[in-house]
Amino acid sequence: MKLVVTVGVLFMVAALPAAMAATLVCPDVAKAVQVGTCPSDEELKHTFTGYCSDDAKAYKGETDVCTDFQRYRQLKNVALWESADGVFDAYVSCELPKDTLKRTQLTGAKVTQQGKLTLLTCSYGQGVNFVYRTRAQCTLHSGATQQPAGQATCE
Numbered sequence: 001m002k003l004v005v006t007v008g009v010l011f012m013v014a015a016l017p018a019a020m021a022a023t024l025v026c027p028d029v030a031k032a033v034q035v036g037t038c039p040s041d042e043e044l045k046h047t048f049t050g051y052c053s054d055d056a057k058a059y060k061g062e063t064d065v066c067t068d069f070q071r072y073r074q075l076k077n078v079a080l081w082e083s084a085d086g087v088f089d090a091y092v093s094c095e096l097p098k099d100t101l102k103r104t105q106l107t108g109a110k111v112t113q114q115g116k117l118t119l120l121t122c123s124y125g126q127g128v129n130f131v132y133r134t135r136a137q138c139t140l141h142s143g144a145t146q147q148p149a150g151q152a153t154c155e
Contacts, residue, residue, distance in 0.1 A: 029104050
């Protein structure tokens, strides 16, 4: 009995790399859901003070949005959204009406590296980018049958 179980486990382990390859498709934004809340004006004003008083940011020259509250508001007035399956996420401006967001179409996709992470970024215009993050290597499919390409295989 132990031999049968051991052989079965060995076959499962041998098949594991092939089973772990996954094809990902850029999400349908019409089915995306908002999972985070938009900050209130009071919260934005409070965080503006804290963000812009950070000396480390000043030394790095990262305070360009601190010269005007409206610029800071544009940067930070966002809410977290997820694809219907929860695989992709995006920070979407709270100024963008939901019906406009739901009508946006895929304009492009790209695979990039950020440290040890691979990012599959699906762009929809209006500043909306849904991102999938993984430690696996991903390859973007060519867009011969689908323009723009919105599929990738990650292994």
